[in-house]
Amino acid sequence: MAHLPCAQAAAMIAGHFGLAALVKSRERAVPLWSLMLATVWLDIVFVPLFLAGIETIEPAPGTHGGYGAGIIHANYTHSLLGAILLSAILGAACGARWGRQSGLVVGLVAFSHWLLDLIVHRGDLPLLPGNAGHLPTLGFGLWRAPAAAMSLELALVVAGAWLYYRAARSACLAARINTSRAAWVAALILVGGTAVLALDVTGVLG
Ligand SMILES: [Zn+2]
Numbered sequence: 001m002a003h004l005p006c007a008q009a010a011a012m013i014a015g016h017f018g019l020a021a022l023v024k025s026r027e028r029a030v031p032l033w034s035l036m037l038a039t040v041w042l043d044i045v046f047v048p049l050f051l052a053g054i055e056t057i058e059p060a061p062g063t064h065g066g067y068g069a070g071i072i073h074a075n076y077t078h079s080l081l082g083a084i085l086l087s088a089i090l091g092a093a094c095g096a097r098w099g100r101q102s103g104l105v106v107g108l109v110a111f112s113h114w115l116l117d118l119i120v121h122r123g124d125l126p127l128l129p130g131n132a133g134h135l136p137t138l139g140f141g142l143w144r145a146p147a148a149a150m151s152l153e154l155a156l157v158v159a160g161a162w163l164y165y166r167a168a169r170s171a172c173l174a175a176r177i178n179t180s181r182a183a184w185v186a187a188l189i190l191v192g193g194t195a196v197l198a199l200d201v202t203g204v205l206g
Helices: 005-009 013-026 032-039 041-051 080-098 100-120 129-134 146-174 180-202
Strands: 056-059 070-073
Touching (some): 013 032, 013 100, 013 146, 013 180, 032 041, 032 100, 041 080, 041 100, 080 100, 100 146, 146 180
Antiparallel strands (some): 056 070
8 A cells, every 4th residue: 555654754643643632731821723833833834845855764674664664864853953953943923923822832742752753763853953963863663662652642542531621621610601612622522532542553544
């Protein structure tokens, strides 16, 4: 089956979405969709660079690709400095629209993508854009233990959905409106996140 390698870079996508829901439960002023966008912002910018051949993916030695088995040369979008700059740009754009506090939250959430990727990536994250200076590249490589990486993603989805539900429910109760919407959105986060993870793991996305 033909590979869609750009999806491999988004292999942590369910975990990132889980984190978005978790942040939403604390920062209610920021729209959930903007937090979802922020968590995968670096991967969104990655796609055109990947299509242009500027950022690339290769199967890790001894693997055929698939969940967590890629060495990702996202040397601009996923360099530490590049991630900081891209997060700052998104944060500034959201801040101009929704105020400073929301902009700061969106910027930090966008940068959290890099920190989560740092846990799972196989030592392929450079410090400077274009891997300038050929400094050491980073990544703790949790993807080498796929079951552990999957568990981390699932835990983020479940925790995010649960905390979102609790926060949204109490907001509905305070406003004396029906709490069923909170339950529906939380269920969507849970089912959607788990489905994305399942597709990712079974290789339908990868
Ligand atoms: Zn990424």
